[in-house]
Amino acid sequence: MKEQELPNPGWGPLSALPGNPLMWVLILSEMLVFMAFFALFSSERAAQVALFDASQQRLDPLMGGLNTLVLLTSGLCVALAVEATAGQRIRRARQWLAAAMGLGVLFGVIKIIEYSSKFAIGITPDTNTFFGFYYGLTAFHFAHVLFGLALLGLVSWRTSLENVETAAAFWHMVDLIWILLYPLLYLLR
Numbered sequence: 001m002k003e004q005e006l007p008n009p010g011w012g013p014l015s016a017l018p019g020n021p022l023m024w025v026l027i028l029s030e031m032l033v034f035m036a037f038f039a040l041f042s043s044e045r046a047a048q049v050a051l052f053d054a055s056q057q058r059l060d061p062l063m064g065g066l067n068t069l070v071l072l073t074s075g076l077c078v079a080l081a082v083e084a085t086a087g088q089r090i091r092r093a094r095q096w097l098a099a100a101m102g103l104g105v106l107f108g109v110i111k112i113i114e115y116s117s118k119f120a121i122g123i124t125p126d127t128n129t130f131f132g133f134y135y136g137l138t139a140f141h142f143a144h145v146l147f148g149l150a151l152l153g154l155v156s157w158r159t160s161l162e163n164v165e166t167a168a169a170f171w172h173m174v175d176l177i178w179i180l181l182y183p184l185l186y187l188l189r
Contacts, residue, residue, distance in 0.1 A: 018082075018162075018165035018166075018168075018169065019162060019163075019165035019166030019167075019168070019169045020162060020166045023166045023169050023170055024169065026170070027169060027170060027173045030144070030173065030177075031173065031176075031177075034140075034177050034180070037133075037136075037137055037140070038180065038184065041133050041137070041184065044129055044133065045130075048129060048130075051128055051129065051130060052129075052130045053189055055127075055128055055130035055131060055134075056130065056185070056186065056189065058118075058123065059134070059185065059186050060114065060117075060186075061186040061187060063110060063113075063114050064114075064182050064185070064186040065182070065186075066110060067107050067110050067111060067114075067178070067182070068178060068179070068182050070103050070106050070107045070110065071103070071104075071107050071145075071174070071175055071178050072175060072179075073103055074099075074100040074101075074103035074104050074107070074171070074175075075100075075171060075172055075175040077096045077097070077099040077100035077103065078096070078097070078100045078152070078167070078168045078171045078172070079168065079172075080096045081093045081094075081096035081097045081100065081164055081168070082161075082164050082165055082168050084096055085159060085160070085161050085164045085165075086161055090159050093159055093164060094156050094159060097152050097155065097156045097159075097164070098156065100152055100171065101149055101152050101153060101156075104145055104148065104149045104152070104171075105149065107145060108142065108145060108146070111138065111142055115135075118131075133185075134185055137181055137185065138181065138185070141174070141177055141178060141181055144173075144174050144177065145174055147170075148167070148170055148171045148174045151166075151167040151170055151171070152167050152171065154167070155167040
């Protein structure tokens with residue numbers, strides 16, 4: 001592909017990526033932060049296997065699985081919004097974005113229910129190292145969900161292909177992080 005045919009000419013390796021290249025810089029930096037947290041989690045888990053295993057069994061993998069399904073479905077809605085925007089079907093794109101936002105809110109509601117059930121039985125971030133990581137990682141991810149919801153709302157109002165692609169890139173990063181968090185926290189033993 002020639003330089004002038006790229007979505008973002010002049011951005012080197014980011015030139016061929018959809019959306020605003022600055023969003024990709026943010027995504028790459030956020031991925032590095034999460035990877036550092038994952039590495040620290042793994043190191044602590046290796047040092048405290050029994051504690052992490054016992055604590056992990058106090059989580060509900062069905063709730064985490066439901067949230068995975070909800071978040072991935074919202075990612076599909078965002079992808080369909082990009083496709084609709086590219087086809088100049090702005091009303092349809094806004095409908096897909098609204099569906100994605102609704103599912104993003106549902107993700108948050110499920111996460112709050114999960115947090116509430118843990119707090120009700122006295123499990124807090126101070127309970128032990130595992131739950132410190134559980135709350136810290138999932139709350140940090142939840143903050144990204146909230147930021148992503150704000151982005152989706154913004155591009156629903158200012159709908160253009162570049163804007164929707166930019167928000168979609170961020171939302172898909174949120175999906176990816178959860179796909180890594182879910183098995184790390186709920187499943188892997």
